Amino acid sequence: MTFIQKQRNILDVALCSLLRRKGKNLSLVVAYVFVIFLLSSVMFITDALKREASFVLKDTPEMVVQRLVAGRHELVPTAYAKVIGKIKGVQSVSARLWGYYYDATNGANYTLIVHQDLITSPGSIMVGRGVARHLSAGENGTIPFKACDGSYLFLEIRSVLPSESELVSADLVLMSELDFRRLFQMPEGYATDLVLRVRNVRELSTIAAKVVQLLPDTRPVSRDEILRTYDAVFSWRSGLVIVIFAGALCAFLILAWDKATGLSAEEKREIGLLKAVGWETSDVLLMKFWEGMAVSLVSFLTGIILAYLHIFFTSASLFEPALKGWSVLYPDFRLTPFIDGQHAATLFFLTVVPYTAATIVPSWRTATMDPDSVMRS
Numbered sequence: 001m002t003f004i005q006k007q008r009n010i011l012d013v014a015l016c017s018l019l020r021r022k023g024k025n026l027s028l029v030v031a032y033v034f035v036i037f038l039l040s041s042v043m044f045i046t047d048a049l050k051r052e053a054s055f056v057l058k059d060t061p062e063m064v065v066q067r068l069v070a071g072r073h074e075l076v077p078t079a080y081a082k083v084i085g086k087i088k089g090v091q092s093v094s095a096r097l098w099g100y101y102y103d104a105t106n107g108a109n110y111t112l113i114v115h116q117d118l119i120t121s122p123g124s125i126m127v128g129r130g131v132a133r134h135l136s137a138g139e140n141g142t143i144p145f146k147a148c149d150g151s152y153l154f155l156e157i158r159s160v161l162p163s164e165s166e167l168v169s170a171d172l173v174l175m176s177e178l179d180f181r182r183l184f185q186m187p188e189g190y191a192t193d194l195v196l197r198v199r200n201v202r203e204l205s206t207i208a209a210k211v212v213q214l215l216p217d218t219r220p221v222s223r224d225e226i227l228r229t230y231d232a233v234f235s236w237r238s239g240l241v242i243v244i245f246a247g248a249l250c251a252f253l254i255l256a257w258d259k260a261t262g263l264s265a266e267e268k269r270e271i272g273l274l275k276a277v278g279w280e281t282s283d284v285l286l287m288k289f290w291e292g293m294a295v296s297l298v299s300f301l302t303g304i305i306l307a308y309l310h311i312f313f314t315s316a317s318l319f320e321p322a323l324k325g326w327s328v329l330y331p332d333f334r335l336t337p338f339i340d341g342q343h344a345a346t347l348f349f350l351t352v353v354p355y356t357a358a359t360i361v362p363s364w365r366t367a368t369m370d371p372d373s374v375m376r377s
Contacts, residue, residue, distance in 0.1 A: 007286070010283060010286050010287050010290060011290045013274075013287055014287045014288075014290040014291045014294065015290075015294065017270065017287070017291060018291055018294060018295070025295060028295065029295060029298060029299050029302075032295065032296070032299035032300075032303070032351075032355075033299045033302045033303045033306070034303070035303070035351070036299055036300055036302075036303025036304065036307070036347070036351060037303040037306045037307050037310070038307075039303075039347060039351075040303055040304050040307035040308075040344075040347060041307040041310055041311055041316065041318070043307075043340070043343050043344070043347060044307055044308065044311040044312070044338075044339065045311050045316045045335070047338055047339070047340045047343060048311065048312075048335040048336065048337070048338045049335070050230065050231055051336070051338050052335065052336065053227065053230040053231075054227060057223060057226060057227055057230075060223055060226070061195035061196055061197055061223065062196060062197060062198045062201055062204060062222065062223050063195070063196040063198065063204060063207065063208065063220050063221065063222050063223070064096075064193050064194070064195055064196070064220070064221045064226075065080070065084065065193060065194040065195075065196060065211060065215075065218050065219070065220050065221075066193045066218065066219045066220075066221065067080070067193075067215075067217055067218050067219075068217055068218070068219050069217065073193075075186070075190040075191065075192065076095075076190065076191055076192070076193055076194060076218070077189060077190055078095045078189050078190065078191050079189070080194060080215055080218070081093040081094070081095060081194055083214055083215060084194065084196065084211055084214070084215070087207055087210050087211065087214070089198055089199055089200060089203045089206070089207050090196055090197075090198055090199075090207060091196075091197040091198055091199050092196070092197045093194055093195070093196055093197075094194065094195055095191035095193075095194055096113075096114070096191055096192055096193050096194065096195050097113070097114035097177060097180050097181075097186070097191055097192050098111065098112060098113040098114065098192050098193075099111075099112050099180075099184055099192060100112070101145065101173070101183070106134065106135070108131075108134055108171070109171060110131060110171050110172075110173045111171050111172050111173065112173045112174075112175060112180060112183070113172065113173070113174055113175075114174075114175060114176065114177045114180045115174035115175070115176075117174075118158070118174060118175055118176040119176055119177060120176075121158065121176055122176040122178040122179050123155060123156060123176075123179065124155065124156055124157075124158040124175075124176070125143070125155045125156070125157060125158060125173055125174060125175045125179075126157070126158055126159050126160070126161060126173075126174040127143070127157055127160055127161065127172065127173050127174075128160075128161045128169035128170045128171060128172040128173070129160055129161060129169070129170060130169075130170030130171050131143075131170070131171060131172070131173060132157070132160045137157055138157065138160060139157055139158070139159055139160060140156065140157060141156070141157045142154050142155065142156050142157070143155055143157065143173075145183055147182060147183045147184075147185065148183070148184055148185040149185060153179060153182060153183055155175065155179060161174075196220075204222050204224075207220075208220035208222065274287075285360055288359050288360055289356065289359070289360055291359060292355060292356035292357075292358075292359035292360070293352075293356050295355070296351070296352040296355050296356050297352065300348060300351060300352050304344070308337070308339075311335065312335055312337045315335070316335075
């Protein structure tokens with residue numbers, strides 16, 4: 001008998017053994033699938049969001065310079081740009097105007113940014129789809145903004161930003177510099193922060209040190225630091241979701257351990273019978289190995305497929321707010337399907353391998369006993 005044929009015969013016996021206890025095994029598979037589904041869903045959405053964030057930020061400036069007063073973000077004089085521009089390695093420096101606007105009528109926060117395309121078009125704005133959807137407004141519609149002095153600015157919607165950018169533009173309002181300064185009563189000669197383009201990204205740390213040396217009240221923030229912050233935020237939120245479902249995970253581990261380590265009387269008699277008809281101990285262990293692998297692989301693959309459909313085809317409807325954030329203006333977008341092979345392999349080894357190994361240990365103890373005593377017990 002060839003090795004492959006022997007494995008097929010042992011696998012046939014293992015599957016028949018599982019089917020004879022289909023009720024017990026089915027309940028285990030359901031719990032197993034549920035846990036794999038939860039863990040892989042968190043893994044998929046976290047990896048996909050991190051990947052989306054890296055794509056969104058790849059074209060951002062290499063460094064942002066902020067001004068700090070008493071440890072808080074403060075307006076920066078535009079004259080700082082001339083000082084920073086003289087640093088060797090800095091390609092360009094530009095002032096940036098942006099801020100947050102709270103709309104008390106609907107409880108939403110908008111992100112307002114001055115855009116170059118609207119410099120010569122005061123009175124016009126471009127809005128994200130989240131803003132347009134929330135206010136039921138479209139092109140040529142008008143949105144009122146209450147200025148700091150109590151007066152109102154009525155700005156006309158020039159266009160709605162494309163849906164492809166909704167991950168970052170849902171709450172976005174682009175406007176002219178004149179409208180921005182009127183709305184927030186921001187004085188001339190000041191900006192929210194400065195953005196730098198450098199010739200060599202490997203010199204960022206050196207340039208940052210020179211900026212702080214020349215302007216001690218500033219704080220340079222590199223693009224890599226922003227990316228690390230996004231990674232940390234999404235990792236923290238994914239950990240929070242896993243903690244929420246920790247009870248279900250612990251319940252499954254108890255169920256799996258009880259199933260794997262405690263052989264029933266029927267299973268012991270089955271092993272004794274196989275030994276009595278000439279099966280070797282290694283053959284019995286192979287049969288139990290295939291049983292564990294069958295349950296584990298079916299559960300793992302089913303859980304992975306369900307999680308994939310849940311994240312990339314239903315937009316993670318179960319726990320989407322916990323990982324994307326809480327907001328009145330919630331972005332409506334589909335994540336690009338992405339699976340990190342290393343994380344999937346880690347999940348496989350943390351779920352399939354321990355369960356399969358746990359099924360072999362009690363079987364080995366029984367298989368090494370005298371068949372007659374096993375069948376009488």
